[in-house]
Amino acid sequence: MQIEVKDVCYTYTPEAEQPKFAVDHVSFSVEEGEFIALIGHTGSGKSTLIQFLDGLLKPTSGEVLFHGENVAAKGYDLKTLRQKVGLVFQYPEYQLFETTVLKDVCYGPKNMGLPKEEQEARAKEALSLVRFPEASYEKSPFDLSGGRKRRAAIAGILAMKPEVLILDEPTAGLDPEGREDILNVCRNLNDQGITVILVSHSMEDVAEYAKRILVMNQGKLIYDAPPEKVFSDWRKLEEIGLSAPEVTYVMEGLRKAGFDVRTDVFTVEKAKEEILRVFGK
Amino acid sequence: MNIIEILNLVHEYRELDEEGNEAEALRAVDGVSLTVEEGEFIAILGHNGSGKSTLAKHVNALLTPTEGTVYLSGMNVAEHKPIWEVRREAGMIFQNPDNQIIGTSVEEDVAFGPENMGIPTEELLKRVEVSLEKAGMAAYRLHSPNKLSGGQKQRVAIAGMLAMRPKVILMDEPTAMLDPVGRKEVLETMHELNRQEGITVVFITHYMEEVVDADRIVVMKDGKLVMNGAPREVFSRLEELEECHLTAPEVTRLAAELKKAGLDLPDGVLSVDELVNALCRLK
Known part of the structure; x- marks a missing residue:
């Protein structure tokens, strides 16, 4: 098992008589190569939870194991953990700072103490993984479009060769094409064996890409299931500030109108097939 | 009556080299003309860097044109003095609610704008109350804004704007950081204000499904206005939308x-019900 989260709790007010838990007795595990989505309303505990995974926060109770070792243990090598578990924050492009894209992406490997040639080799590999055009390597990262800036920032994390990539709302503020670009990059990385954990508010994105969904509500993990299971409970999702993809509602509507259609459908492609099937086309 | 009139607007972001000479100019808005009627709900779509935000920022004088003219309620926005008369007429809500909230209680935050306008206390209190009511946040009057959800914070920002009694509200991706319910709250609030108070709304977003109920959609591409029509018309032109990097x-x-x-x-x-009904007719 790559990551095991065992009964973790977190409170920002540990001294209080009845502390409020931002993360409340959460357990799950992640296997190598999975593509997982983490969803939940704002303030549900998602961001707190992902910070445990690379040791930025220590749980108040419970433990987080990476390859079987407790990351909060004394003497645990957090520096290596943070290379292995890459965390891409919201709006990561705000963290770009170097004079050229290539230098910016080299920053991680440089801090790892790698020789200059290796730094550049890794940076170039990472930039090609996010399909960043080579002609812009020497450009200032501040002169790029929104989508490219974000891809450059993600490359900065990839240059450290993480086994696990966690992305917090990687598509926020991007246009539809930019969103698809970033998500396809995630899918490609996953195809190459990198574990991807995607935090998102977009149910459509989650439905299209993830194979397993974790749903948080008020600090608790209330679902850990494949998309068809989670989205077929759209009533419950609405109660907790989320929703199902639009096409799921179309299938529900058709069902109600007497069509014999499946309702565990959550992508345009699948919905098309299912509707054409009942129309005998 | 046209409340906003944009005539041949050009905006260039200019970069200076080390000697202070002009090195490069990026034409963010490239000859756009657009009129908005009072009471309209208009949506602006466009890829990242298409010039949507730059365009909107000219309406309340956050930017001044390189070329062209913008009129707001008959005022020439770039030249009108005092400038606060322009800003009071059209306010802007931004993407991140946390950057816009300054009060320690919801009430205090909403009072900040009108207080700066020098509104007397009695009138001020009334405006705060009414604005919170209209934004659906009256129950949170004494709460700390920090503990609200993203959608609620945006509605506090909207209430703060209402307290200044603007005729136009410009919204620059107000839902980008919100969860689905928060997005819906903000969108519904704006439609209600548009319908009931007659406030003109200019709504910028990257979520296509948010604009199906707008009166009109304009699409920008590389600084130019390339589509302009009712949602049904714009969204039937799928190939064109894709050329604009949209969907x-x-x-x-x-x-x-x-x-x-x-x-x-x-x-x-445009909607789930519409599709379901159309399919039922085929059965």
Whole structure:
């Protein structure tokens, strides 16, 4: 098992008589190569939870194991953990700072103490993984479009060769094409064996890409299931500030109108097939 | 009556080299003309860097034109003095609610704008109350803004704007950071204010399904205005949208795919109910 989260709790007010838990007795595990989505309303505990995974926060109770070792243990090598578990924050492009894209992406490997040639080799590999055009390597990262800036920032994390990539709302503020670009990059990385954990508010994105969904509500993990299971409970999702993809509602509507259609459908492609099937086309 | 009139607007972001000479100029808005009627709900779509935000920032004088003119309620925005008369007429809500909230209680935050306008206390209190009511946040009057959800914070920002009694509210991706319910709250609040108070709304977003109820959609591409029409019309032109790096809502795309596969469906289906009803008629 790559990551095991065992009964973790977190409170920002540990001294209080009845502390409020931002993360409340959460357990799950992640296997190598999975593509997982983490969803939940704002303030549900998602961001707190992902910070445990690379040791930025220590749980108040419970433990987080990476390859079987407790990351909060004394003497645990957090520096290596943070290379292995890459965390891409919201709006990561705000963290770009170097004079050229290539230098910016080299920053991680440089801090790892790698020789200059290796730094550049890794940076170039990472930039090609996010399909960043080579002609812009020497450009200032501040002169790029929104989508490219974000891809450059993600490359900065990839240059450290993480086994696990966690992305917090990687598509926020991007246009539809930019969103698809970033998500396809995630899918490609996953195809190459990198574990991807995607935090998102977009149910459509989650439905299209993830194979397993974790749903948080008020600090608790209330679902850990494949998309068809989670989205077929759209009533419950609405109660907790989320929703199902639009096409799921179309299938529900058709069902109600007497069509014999499946309702565990959550992508345009699948919905098309299912509707054409009942129309005998 | 046209409340906003934009005539041949050009905006260039200029970069200076080390000697202070002009090195490069990026034309963010490139000859755009657009009029908005009082009481309209208009949506602006466009890829990242298409010039949507730059365009909107000219309406309340956050930017001044390189070329062209912008009129707001008959005022020439770039030249009108004092400038606060322009800003009071059209306020802007931004993407991140946390950057816009300054009060320690919801009430205090909403009072900040009108207080700066020198509104007397009694009138001020009344405005705060009414504005919170209209934004659906009256129950949170004494709460700390920090503990609110993203959607609620945006509604506090909207209330703060209402307290200044603007005729136009410009919204620059107000839902980008919100969860689905927060997005819905903000969108519904704006439609209500538009319908009941007659406030003109200019709504910028990257979520296509948020604009199906707008009166009109304009699409920008590389600084130019390339599409301008009712949602049904704009979203039936899928190929053009894709050339603009955009798409249509999922339901619209599903309907188009089904039509291509031989089902007799209309173009530009905009809602779940519409698609379900159209399919029922085919049964």
